[in-house]
Amino acid sequence: MGYGRAAAVGAGGFWPKTYLHCGRLLDVRSGKLLSQQTIVVEKDRIVAVQSGYTAAGGPQDKVVNLENRTVLPGLIDCHVHMLSHPGKGSSMNQFTMNPADYAYRAIGDAQLTLRAGFTTVRDMGGEGGVNISLRNAINRNQVEGPRIFTAGDAISATGGHMDEADGLSREQMAHYGQPANIANGPDQCRQAVREQFKRGADVIKIASTGGVLDLSKDGSGPQYSEEEIRAVVETARDLGMKVACHAHGAEGIKRAVRAGVVSIEHGTLMDDECRKLMKQKGTWYVPTIVAGKSVADSARIAGYFAPAVVSKALSIGPLIQANCGRAYKAGVKIAFGTDAGVYRHGVNALEFGYMKDAGMPAIETIRAATVYAADLLGETPNLGTLEAGKYADIVAFEGDPLQDISAMMRPRFVMKAGVTYRKE
Template identity: 50%
Template sequence: MTRTCALPFALAAALLAPPALAADAAPAATALHCGKLFDARSGQLLDARTVVVRDGKIAEVLPGRAEVAGATAIDLGGHTCTPGWTDLHVHLGSQSSPQSYSEGFRLDPTDFAFRSVGYARKTLLAGFTSVRDLGGEVSPHLRDAINQGLVDGPRIWAAGKSIATTGGHADPTNGYNDALSHLIGPPGPTDGVINSIDDARQAVRQRYKDGSDVIKITATGGVLSYAKSGDAPQFTVEEVKAIVDTAKDYGYRVAAHAHGEEGMKRAVLGGVTSIEHGTYMSPEVMSLMKQKGTWYVPTIYAGRFVADKAKIDGYFPEMVRPKAARIGAQIQDTAGRAYRGGVKIAFGTDMGVGPHGDNAREFLYMVEAGIPAATALQAATIRAAEVLGVDDQGVIEAGKRADIVAVPGDPIADINAVMKVDFVMKDGKVYAQPGRAL
């Protein structure tokens, strides 16, 4: 989706903004009476706290159930309050289905824009107040519509078009027949496809021109692209370095989709901020990531989802199906090994592969992999903020953004509580609360 699609997207956003779920206007002050509070810095669960919110920020955190003069009180007794969650790997412009491969030929960018509005709303109401959208031309426009208050959704760091090599995981012409290929011509850096260091620099600069917030590269083959290999390396180290160095000029960080070992090594050596998926991560790669300070975003949800759908005849094209069965099933085990190996882990789902709004299920899968519940919650709060390079969110402390979610019960004792979010606040505005239909 190009800048020329901004007008249809704005129209779609305005038409679809759901009045019944628009955020309440923020009062002068709000006092949240939390039964428990998750301290993301220490990973500890604290007893009752009152969180005072003013002007979209956390003004103070008081012990117990404190009375705050002039504040609107919200009773979250019996609930655990946590910082708003961040999903570092989503695709809000799409959602997997058996029709996904044909829809790219049948639907217009405006169709995907309309869909993205509903996906964004579901994501926010699931407790995710921030996301990093790693690939999709609709996301910069959706980000702007949310920031302008046209629609409800999480705060978005948008990659826009992912950067690939010819035939790589994000080559938009994979699977096209000869007639279409000759009509369109070979994609280049403007389309996010590179084959040299100069191309790499141009592709990053184009993302800047397009209004991206972060750079995404596909360092290896992928599962869902219409191409044979799911793990072969697809960039040289020099190309990755050119992308990373140019990205730094614009204040961008670089996320690298990578399944295969060699592609991961090249991406880490090239200086990327994070490895996404990491299926065939070896001890050597783990050691290199620890040495370089590279983050790992496992996306266990996506692996589980595609492995399950690969069992269904016709859900994926036959070119894709064996990759989904082979690669998807391994990601959860890799995440457990990476945690035990001391690799820095942050939260991401690759949502859009699975249904939007189900993002919190990743917490359950992380715990199944052997990651403690408190560590999983930190991965979606303070650790995610570190990956994004921001220090104004991810913790419930005075001066930080008033992004707060609450769940009934104790998610440290029972991680399933994360699936029952019934309070969502973003920038001090309440989008859902107990007793109010979502």
Template identity: 50%
Template sequence: MKKLTLTLLAVLAISSVFAQRTIIHAGTLIDGVSKKAMNEKSIIVEDKTITSIENGYVTPREGDEVIDLKNHTVMPGWIDMHVHMEGETSPDRYIREFTDNPADRAFVSVDIAKRTLMAGFTTVRDVGGSGVNVALRDAIAKGTIDGPRIFTAEKSLAITGGHADPTNGYRDDLMGNPGPMDGVVNGVADARKAVRQRYKNGADLIKITATGGVLSVAKDGKGAHFQEDEIRAIVETANDLGFHVAAHAHGDEGMRRAVANGVKTIEHGTYMSDATMDLMKEKNSYLVPTITAGMEVAENAKKPGYYPKVVAEKARVIGPKIQSTFTAAYKKGVPIVFGTDAGVFKHGENAREFTYMVEGGMPAIETIICATSTAANLLGMGDQIGTLKAGYLADIVAVPGNPLEDIEVMKDVKFVMKEGKVYKN
């Protein structure tokens, strides 16, 4: 009996040493940190983790799986810091506010999650929806459905009549008086309660609408929407609970108030002034450009009836300006992280943002770093994702050719691995 036990232990020891590995032969490798690409590398993956990256093309041993990406550029899975996973643009979007149930949005979100993952985005930050995106996050984490790793703000916070007031634009008898439970804030006490409600509902971060918006049915798209004491209370309460705060902002005064009071990311930033750019640098606050959304709403505004009149008028003016603001912010040295506002355009087309960022003056390698290690660090996951390195989770994507020579190839993802599992090859 003793001899048999020793034999079994020996077999187990040998099998653990020679556990099945996946070896990715990468023709070109971008690690998510360095500004230089590397050639002819082998990424060794075991279970969910990268165990090593070797020079040259490692010869497999018995039982290894080899994935040949010698004609591809291999990089960390991309991170989109601004998405809305519960739906996407359509001419009937405003009517569906009254016809769709949460279950309807949930079924739609399953397809959206898969499209997003297949497009190379292994992690996303959902900055405003409902409890559906919390359930979606959990279902993906459990392996029930396929999709990216999700960090969610659950319901965005707004003032009464603000961009994320859930009854904004409704007829009088349907407006009611939403409060902190619904993410509507008027005063410091409301602000703290609304943050704590998001915590109770399962959020991972807080998102406020610091100014008016484009797609909400309200005239103002630029005005400041929170008082500074309200923003301060939101940030303090969020930080107590381990959250960072993101702020939707088009107008300059609203984003200035947000940055001055500790908000970590500014979404859109359309009318950002030089002074606010300087403040963002001082406070190490990041711009999330969402250029794709700006381009999309400007185009949709040209289609008769696509948006309500009040929305179309804002979209025509605000949309085209986002890219030029991005260019100015980049030249100024404002910290920037990748984000698209997918949902305002079709999910799965998130990689369009890389092209617009390059057009706006950012080198291709920097756009990739923005979408990998920079984003991972902001999410507090910089020691697990966003970099191709031993000990990190095996979130890996590949595109044909070389994106540093032709950024358009980022739209043609051929390989997706998340936590060591191949979803597209």
């Protein structure tokens, strides 16, 4: 477990402070490594960042020695599935697992994610509202995990990527009926958004094309009209929510971007017209390279996926990395996201190396998981940089990730909202 909750209020009503002595502090905005800095934390916020090593000011204050570490803002993964867990035959889980089973398993994966340095995640859809309950339990300090912004149940067309009845027998299809996340036509799309808002979602996720891990025949064809997507976007906007869009094929991407979604997830088959349109509209791209590589590797294991999945995983999975490089060169805004849950939780930082190999400078991959990700979430006042007023989400690594990006796989200190969860 962690290292305790926020310190109790001291004598006279003053809160004790924590002074973090940082040997190297990365200013993600400028890209500069600042030496010998002190971050001052009070309750759940950063109250100052000072040059030199500042001594503790009061008897209840404490000092954390990070003088041999590189210190960064807490990392943000903009595409995870906290209730998903990879494994051979995992498509059968919907028939064998109860909501409580998902919840207990997710607690462990949430802890792994947090200890890996990811203090915030955007959960892109799960089962039965359990992801919303997990978010709430973490917010109440009942379990440990990253700060979660969740889509609740992702919205899909009939036969689309999030239609759990895809590929089943007619009897099983009848059993599923018309779930609240399945919507066709503008009116049903508006209702589906309102339903997720009512249930407590923070963000809306839709699928404008098919996917790799569903049982549909095609992962690239468009599945929503531009009119349907616009109905989702406008309704979500009225409710103060942003819309993320799962999309592989180019036509589904273009419809979603024109309709005003905030981000394209995966974007595997985007063409030059997609990239130009995304840059023009300011649409974010969340590549999820590690997931593409993972599913392609798993597809080569006999029986790991259903036959309908194997061909899609082998053809689509390997394309994401090169597409990320093309998008970066074209000036498309890129935020960090991994699709954790498709691969195992806790190794999210593998994405940094894959992004760098795609042609992104190391500092840009880190910005994608900090300041850029905070912008995508609409959380710039709270997250993404080490500045006074921000949440005290602070991580420290062994080594210099600007020189060796694999250092992002070696977190040695993790603090979220002023509470230490890892210290080595």
